[in-house]
Amino acid sequence: MNNMKNNKNMKNALKWAVVLAVVLCLPNIIRNDYWMVVFVRVLINIVLVLGLNLITGLIGQMNLGSAGIYALGAYSSALFVKNTGLSPWLGLLVAVVTGIVIGLVLGYPSLRLKGVYFSLTTIGFTQVVQIFLNNMTKVTGGSQGLKSIAPFSIFGFQFDSYIKSYYLYVAFVLIAIFCAVRIVNSKWGRLYRSLRDNSDAVEMSGINIADVKVKAFIAAAIFGTVAGAMYAHFYGYISPSTYTVDISMNFVLMLLVGGLGSVSGAMFGAVIVTILPELLRGLGNYYLITFYIIIFLGILFFPNGWVEAASRPIKKIIAKRKKEESASGEK
Amino acid sequence: MEKNSILKLTDVTKRFGGLLAVDALNIDVKEHSIHSLIGPNGAGKTTTVNLITGVLPVTSGTVEFMGQNVTGKKTYEIARLGIGRTFQNIKVFQTMTLLENIMVGGNQLTKMGLVRTILDFKGAAGEEKMLREKAESLLDKLGMYHLRNEYMKNLPYGRQKISEIARAMMTDPKLILLDEPAAGLNPSERAELVKVIQQSFEEGFTFFLIEHNMDVVMNLSDDITVLSFGKKIAAGTPAQIRDNDEVITAYLGSAFVKNKEQEGAE
Ligand SMILES: Nc1ncnc2c1ncn2[C@@H]1O[C@H](COP(=O)(O)OP(=O)(O)OP(=O)(O)O)[C@@H](O)[C@H]1O
Numbered sequence: 001m002n003n004m005k006n007n008k009n010m011k012n013a014l015k016w017a018v019v020l021a022v023v024l025c026l027p028n029i030i031r032n033d034y035w036m037v038v039f040v041r042v043l044i045n046i047v048l049v050l051g052l053n054l055i056t057g058l059i060g061q062m063n064l065g066s067a068g069i070y071a072l073g074a075y076s077s078a079l080f081v082k083n084t085g086l087s088p089w090l091g092l093l094v095a096v097v098t099g100i101v102i103g104l105v106l107g108y109p110s111l112r113l114k115g116v117y118f119s120l121t122t123i124g125f126t127q128v129v130q131i132f133l134n135n136m137t138k139v140t141g142g143s144q145g146l147k148s149i150a151p152f153s154i155f156g157f158q159f160d161s162y163i164k165s166y167y168l169y170v171a172f173v174l175i176a177i178f179c180a181v182r183i184v185n186s187k188w189g190r191l192y193r194s195l196r197d198n199s200d201a202v203e204m205s206g207i208n209i210a211d212v213k214v215k216a217f218i219a220a221a222i223f224g225t226v227a228g229a230m231y232a233h234f235y236g237y238i239s240p241s242t243y244t245v246d247i248s249m250n251f252v253l254m255l256l257v258g259g260l261g262s263v264s265g266a267m268f269g270a271v272i273v274t275i276l277p278e279l280l281r282g283l284g285n286y287y288l289i290t291f292y293i294i295i296f297l298g299i300l301f302f303p304n305g306w307v308e309a310a311s312r313p314i315k316k317i318i319a320k321r322k323k324e325e326s327a328s329g330e331k
Numbered sequence: 332m333e334k335n336s337i338l339k340l341t342d343v344t345k346r347f348g349g350l351l352a353v354d355a356l357n358i359d360v361k362e363h364s365i366h367s368l369i370g371p372n373g374a375g376k377t378t379t380v381n382l383i384t385g386v387l388p389v390t391s392g393t394v395e396f397m398g399q400n401v402t403g404k405k406t407y408e409i410a411r412l413g414i415g416r417t418f419q420n421i422k423v424f425q426t427m428t429l430l431e432n433i434m435v436g437g438n439q440l441t442k443m444g445l446v447r448t449i450l451d452f453k454g455a456a457g458e459e460k461m462l463r464e465k466a467e468s469l470l471d472k473l474g475m476y477h478l479r480n481e482y483m484k485n486l487p488y489g490r491q492k493i494s495e496i497a498r499a500m501m502t503d504p505k506l507i508l509l510d511e512p513a514a515g516l517n518p519s520e521r522a523e524l525v526k527v528i529q530q531s532f533e534e535g536f537t538f539f540l541i542e543h544n545m546d547v548v549m550n551l552s553d554d555i556t557v558l559s560f561g562k563k564i565a566a567g568t569p570a571q572i573r574d575n576d577e578v579i580t581a582y583l584g585s586a587f588v589k590n591k592e593q594e595g596a597e
């Protein structure tokens with residue numbers, strides 16, 4: 001019994017080691033600036049989606065406010081760094097504080113508004129953020145956006161190339177994965193899932209749902225604003241037109257493709273939804289429509305996510321083999 | 332010797348618009364007893380439980396639990412004071428395993444916040460172990476240990492229903508409110524349920540039981556309160572209630588017949 005568990009852990013560790021090795025070697029294999037930018041975007045998206053997964057994946061509230069959270073993370077860090085001339089690392093900290101505030105702002109309506117009403121509120125939030133960024137021209141630069149945002153640096157070493165940023169952001173993603181796994185696999189992850197299934201029973205267990213949910217929203221928003229800061233300091237340029245409800249939708253698609261609630265699913269979804277359109281660009285005008293058709297058919301046929309769908313036949317084989325083993329063991 | 336009361340309802344009233352669902356109800360549940368609330372459909376039994384647990388606000392009257400006025404308190408606060416509950420229409424976590432369902436019930440016993448859970452490996456593992464062991468021992472007591480890794484939605488209705496008792500017991504409540512726990516159970520599950528309630532009572536739990544099945548009620552109860560159209564029409568021991576003419580006309584007559592029919596059908 002114990003042996004089997006160890007074996008499974010070993011296999012898991014091996015799987016992740018292989019993935020990490022590939023990720024670390026990627027720049028040497030690809031050697032192409034265009035694709036490096038795409039990969040950096042994958043990394044940024046992973047961070048955001050790991051946060052969204054807590055709300056939409058586990059608690060089960062459809063959050064279309066990602067773009068707004070993302071935008072405020074990017075702008076708060078960028079504005080701080082541009083206005084003070086201080087390090088982007090402090091900007092990152094400002095983004096985290098911004099995340100805490102957003103979590104409070106979005107967390108409270110989530111307590112009162114159910115289903116589609118909550119989703120509409122989050123869309124409203126994204127719109128308000130966009131209007132605000134467009135119109136506060138003096139502060140935000142309006143539709144022109146902000147230029148020359150400093151990249152991250154450590155002791156004078158600037159992460160100013162695609163490859164350098166890529167490796168820095170791999171480190172960011174590892175930290176984000178660590179936090180996400182610890183939350184999802186803990187009593188908190190379990191509590192979030194139970195809220196999705198039945199909040200009355202949770203409350204009757206003596207749990208202050210308001211408190212739990214608002215904290216979950218804060219955690220999720222911090223992932224989102226950190227992703228925003230990563231975006232700002234990588235591109236060096238941000239403008240309101242990036243942060244539309246469309247990209248909020250895309251983040252939700254990432255979750256649906258990967259399968260709601262699982263960390264590996266969220267990551268897989270971020271990879272697919274970011275990379276697939278780039279692979280389809282050869283189709284010219286038809287690339288986006290092809291992309292969405294593939295995604296929607298995928299979600300339709302594999303409602304539990306593509307990861308689960310792919311692993312189902314494998315699990316079946318394992319279950320069958322186990323049955324045979326135990327049958328022969330009984331003789 | 333008179334026992335102390337653990338739960339006391341004084342003139343508790345609930346109106347839904349023009350409907351008087353609970354009418355100046357007085358109930359006194361004694362410490363370490365099994366107190367049943369019976370009455371025809373729509374009498375206001377579930378509403379009473381919702382008033383006790385703060386799910387619904389009372390229109391007037393007071394609810395006291397262990398000498399403390401809990402009227403107007405939030406549901407989770409009342410739960411924390413030591414009241415557990417199951418639901419007439421089961422409320423379980425369908426997409427989670429049986430064990431996970433029970434563990435959620437004990438979440439309040441743990442102390443670590445989100446950040447500490449992320450960083451403190453040893454502490455988090457310790458809390459997890461505590462919750463798991465406690466949930467497993469409760470499942471063992473309810474004869475469902477072997478089902479612990481099954482998803483709730485794959486379990487028969489009766490098992491799902493009984494699992495709510497285990498979930499309610501995770502926080503060691505002083506008082507457990509059971510809203511029709513035997514409804515929808517087959518005879519063997521029902522026997523199991525009676526055993527579980529009896530055994531838990533012996534361990535020190537107090538029960539407030541709503542139930543239509545008169546075998547269960549008469550077997551288990553120390554005291555019975557009878558409700559009809561929101562009004563208390565009788566209160567007393569099982570023997571007193573059985574012989575009360577008003578109760579027989581308002582409720583027992585039909586209920587006894589119904590129960591006999593049900594048993595015949597099964
Ligand atoms: N939230 C509500 N709003 C309006 N009316 C309600 C509400 N809850 C219950 N009622 C009404 O109050 C009355 C009492 O309902 P309640 O559910 O308490 O009955 P009950 O004794 O539990 O019945 P049963 O044996 O069928 O479970 C019923 O007429 C019901 O329709």
Ligand SMILES: [Mg+2]
Binds near residue numbers: 377378
């Ligand atoms: Mg009822």
